[in-house]
Amino acid sequence: MKDCSLPTRKECLAILAEYNVPTHIVNHSRAVAKLAVFLAQRLNENSVVIDIDLLDRACMLHDLLRVNDFKESDYNRFERNLPHEKKAKWQKLRAKYKSMTHEDAAYDILKVKYPALALAIKRHRYMAMIDENEKPDTWEEKLLYYADKRVMHETIVPLKDRLAEGHKRNVLSHGSSAQSKINTAEVDLLIEEMEKEIFEKIGLNPLEVTEEFIDS
Numbered sequence: 001m002k003d004c005s006l007p008t009r010k011e012c013l014a015i016l017a018e019y020n021v022p023t024h025i026v027n028h029s030r031a032v033a034k035l036a037v038f039l040a041q042r043l044n045e046n047s048v049v050i051d052i053d054l055l056d057r058a059c060m061l062h063d064l065l066r067v068n069d070f071k072e073s074d075y076n077r078f079e080r081n082l083p084h085e086k087k088a089k090w091q092k093l094r095a096k097y098k099s100m101t102h103e104d105a106a107y108d109i110l111k112v113k114y115p116a117l118a119l120a121i122k123r124h125r126y127m128a129m130i131d132e133n134e135k136p137d138t139w140e141e142k143l144l145y146y147a148d149k150r151v152m153h154e155t156i157v158p159l160k161d162r163l164a165e166g167h168k169r170n171v172l173s174h175g176s177s178a179q180s181k182i183n184t185a186e187v188d189l190l191i192e193e194m195e196k197e198i199f200e201k202i203g204l205n206p207l208e209v210t211e212e213f214i215d216s
């Protein structure tokens with residue numbers, strides 16, 4: 001993975017600014033990167049080889065097109081006195097990528113310049129766990145996927161809390177069906193297995209890994 005081309009942290013911030021990513025999403029991305037890099041460092045100490053720069057940059061850009069998932073009526077909640085140009089930019093992006101998930105849209109934008117990073121982003125989609133072609137496979141992909149499922153807004157929370165919040169949000173926007181409930185149970189189980197795989201290697205309890213723990 002070391003030979004892949006990557007943006008610097010500064011370049012990531014420039015890309016986020018170019019796409020007018022709302023501040024709360026940038027802050028969420030920083031929190032995901034912080035947790036993912038912490039876990040990667042602990043795994044590295046336990047002889048697991050991980051490209052930490054790739055992981056960090058993929059986390060920073062993973063929600064580049066998250067605005068694609070929001071309704072226009074949500075835009076004013078993102079920012080007080082939202083400038084017209086920003087709103088227009090989001091409307092334009094939404095029109096361009098409306099048939100895609102935010103993960104696929106970011107993949108599409110980044111795949112030529114940063115293929116490994118783009119693929120990790122594509123594979124952080126919740127349902128990717130049960131998709132044979134898109135299941136997170138490398139450690140970088142797994143840690144981005146997992147860390148995103150532990151960070152609610154900007155806070156590290158227990159996995160079950162974040163998953164419950166995601167399910168609640170999903171039912172509100174898409175309604176519930178018997179099939180989606182089955183799939184959700186299957187995906188949640190696979191994420192729990194992923195958590196076990198990570199934490200068994202680093203010898204920590206997932207619940208003790210909080211922001212304060214990482215900073216201590």
Ligand SMILES: [Fe+2]
Pocket residue numbers: 028032062063148
């Ligand atoms: Fe995210």
